[in-house]
Amino acid sequence: MTEPAPSQPAFVLVRPQMGENIGAAARAMWNFGLDRMRLVAPRDGWPNPAAGAMASGAGRLLDQAGLFDDLGGAIADCTYVMATTARTRGLTKPVFSPQHAMAEAAARIARGERVAVLFGPERAGLENEDVARANTLISVPVNPEFPSLNLAQCVLLCAYDWRRVTAEVVAERVDMAGADWAELAEIERLADHYEERLEAAGFFFPEDKVARMKTNLRNLWSRMPLTRADVRMLHGVMRQMVRWSGRG
Missing domain, CATH: 1.10.8 (Helicase, Ruva Protein; domain 3)
Known part of the structure; x- marks a missing residue:
């Protein structure tokens, strides 16, 4: 019997280098209700004590994270893959903003698809060989003179936009602190x-x-x-x- 499709995308950290960044990424994911983390060949091995210390309450994600030797294995069960990138690749692919990408992910997941979002290693991001496996690119509208994002920051941005498109977000509210409006x-x-x-x-x-x-x-x-x-x-x-x- 085929396992039912998950209700959220898998965030795949490809060859992450520092345990602290893996932990910070887990914390960012859980801030916005995401808990499907996959790790591809982390540089310093796994498990990593530095990741647990940095996760700060999101350690469950690390305990349950899928560990893979290569990207192919990490996305083998997926039907649609998105790759985050901060630079042009010389590859013909659709390029989405994070918000549009997460809306597309939500729509595909609602149809029963399995979606993965790829995040590259801290030093230089994903290689072209990684990006070639993706259906779509995600590009954050950063300062072109300084486009480099920390791994956990990029995860946070995508996780935030996932929450924005899948949860009811109130644009403005007043916390009444036990008070009532005057008649x-x-x-x-x-x-x-x-x-x-x-x-x-x-x-x-x-x-x-x-x-x-x-x-x-x-x-x-x-x-x-x-x-x-x-x-x-x-x-x-x-x-x-x-x-x-x-x-x-």
């Missing part, structure tokens, strides 16, 4: 309080500008996203100011 009636009472006290203090002047000043003040309150705690505090500020002014 309109509460804001109206606050506006009345300030208007009454400011009028008593002679703030609204000259006469021909009073109506406009009051309108602007009301508009100010309506623009402010106030919680009930904010409203209570602002009432308290005005009451305290009135008490202090009466001592003069």
Whole structure:
């Protein structure tokens, strides 16, 4: 019976050199919910204590990582392969941005395909022989005068874009910290309080500008996203100011 296709791509580190970078890559993957790591001929052997120390909570990925002698074995079960690169290769291939690449990976995986993403060794990246095995290239839009990315940084960028295209990401939110938004009636009472006290203090002047000043003040309150705690505090500020002014 054929094993069901996985729900995420395999990230394949090809001939990685430093254990620390393997550990950092594992940590970056797990930050964004990816846990299918494969290693091809790591320079310093495997397992590597430096990788575990750097993984910082993502050690499970290292324990479960597939270990292969060559790239062919690492991608033998895949139907679609993407290769990260920071330089031109003289090979005719589609070139995707990381976000588009991860969207393509997600679509193919949803259709039951097995996708791998290749990351080259730290010194010079993937060799052309590695890239020739890939269906598509992934190119990060970096500074052309300094295109070199650390291995774990490149993994992080792709993992982040995988998360962006497969998870519901809220563009903006407000953490209420246990507070509730103030209702309109509460804001109206606050506006009345300030208007009454400011009028008593002679703030609204000259006469021909009073109506406009009051309108602007009301508009100010309506623009402010106030919680009930904010409203209570602002009432308290005005009451305290009135008490202090009466001592003069």
